[in-house]
Amino acid sequence: MQATERQYQNYIGGKWADAATDGVNDNSNPADTGEALGRFPRSAREDVQRAVDAATTAYTSWRRSSATDRAAILDRAATIMERRADEIGRALTLEEGKTIAEGVGETKRGASILKFFAGEPWRPTGETYNSANPNTFLYTERVPLGVVGVITPWNFPVAIPIWKLAPLLAYGNVAIFKPAELTPLTAHLITEVFEEAGLPAGVLNLVHGPGSVVGNEIARNPGIHGITFTGSTSVGRELYAIASARGARVQLELGGKNPVVVAADAKIEQAVEIVLSGAMKSTGQKCTATSRVIVEQPIEGAFTEALVERVKSIKVGPGIDTASYMGPLVSASAEKTVLDYIDIGKNEGARLLTGGEKLANDNLGQGYFVAPTVFGDVRPEMRIAQEEIFGPVVGVIRASNLDEAVQIANGVKYGLSAAIITTNIGTAFNFVRSIEAGVVHVNSETAGAEPHVPFGGFKDSSSFSREQGRAAMEFFTQTRTVYFDMPS
Ligand code: UN1
Secondary structure: OOOOOOEOOEEEOOEEEOOOOOOEEEEEEOOEEEEEEEEEEOOOHHHHHHHHHHHHHHHHHHOOOOHHHHHHHHHHHHHHHHHOHHHHHHHHHHHHOOOHHHHHHHHHHHHHHHHHHHHHHHOOOEEEEOOOOOOEEEEEEEEEOOEEEEEOOOOOOOHHHHHHHHHHHHOOOEEEEEOOOOOHHHHHHHHHHHHHOOOOOOOEEEOOOOHHHHHHHHHHOOOOOEEEEEOOHHHHHHHHHHHHHOOOEEEEEOOOOEEEEEOOOOOHHHHHHHHHHHHHHHHHOOOOOEEEEEEEHHHHHHHHHHHHHHHHOOOEOOOOOOOOOEOOOOOHHHHHHHHHHHHHHHHHOOEEEEOOOEOOOOOHHHOOOEOOEEEEOOOOOOHHHHOOOOOOEEEEEEEOOHHHHHHHHHOOOEEOEEEEEOOOHHHHHHHHHHOOOOEEEEOOOOOOOOOOOOEOOEEOOEOOOOEOHHHHHHHHEEEEEEEEEOOO
16 A cells, blocks of 8 residues: 555535544555555444435425526536546546546546436426316325435446436435445545535435445435445345335346347348447446347357457457557456356356456556457356356357247346347347347447436346436335315
């Protein structure tokens, strides 16, 4: 640890504050683990309680704040985020590992999400109805949930917190924000953006620390009315069990095992680019990443050969180097998981066509670099075809026809995103109608999400509610029905 390393703080009730413990989390660069990026508090349960107290106080006035004020704050936050995109994107790249183009791009995406939700306070918040009683004015209105816990992952440390916080704030809620321990610096900068935008004290409270303490307290704390979570299925389910048992509303965005079906009529070059980008960008660390390619038998050989050639050509290196197509994995444990899955695939009899190893050449040994990996001859029941790997590993599965391809695509517990590559509209349409996925792409990659449309998965990939766009209102508000009669 360097002597000059900065000690960061929590943000509670509009003030930067030390945690109640001395525990620290040393943040470092996954591309060069010797590079320290600051020390962050490992907060205690008490810190969550302080944040809940501050949020509860702030809620009284924030929920009644004018649409003008909320819109102006979100709009200013968007402008600040755009202005600081290079700085925040660079911090994101340093602590998470994705390429600088992706880091800056994600920050600009954060600004776009804020812009969309800056309009939201002006959009309709209810409906009017006729009543059985002619004297009754009968209507509904959407009102906020209250204090909401926001538990976010490291893989989109700007986009995901923003797509939860922006609607949460627009609809009049207040937040306890617990970012992943691997990306606390980005969370700190996001909080600074809202502070600079003039968000009133206590409306957004940042509490750093481990899921086992801070996350668990958010799940248990009776002062928290809702929790929005993106992360692993196991942690999400545990959180759901605890928080829903005490009556809190919980939203989960979990894993994926996203397929691309390549039909025999597909243009191979186009299919290869779509699979490459979906599987290898962000080092495969997206819940929407492509991890299975299901190819119709007539073109399986040619497709696989072209994919392997293309994967071999990509440059792996530190994300901060603009020449890199793919950066490191986020942590030692992520690296271990990915390397373990590669062993599992080999042992299951899949054919390793390229990659498969940790990279140590050209100083890459200082970071968690694993070569982009393609397996061939993958069978649908193999663990590498069923379980989420969350790394730069893609398996090619052969299907004798499109019906079988869809059956294989649907034969996993997840249902987040799916794509088909075809030139035939009938094939595309049938796929859209039979695939079990919350997001479907025709001739584009499985990853990516525009800010104004619903995002979320089927089956084990989410808990039904959708994020982003106007769909976010479903989770962050509740409906009040009003029977309003004039006094007689
Ligand atoms: C995207 O594909 O750009 O954690 C967004 C994730 C998803 C978000 C994906 N919840 O990877």
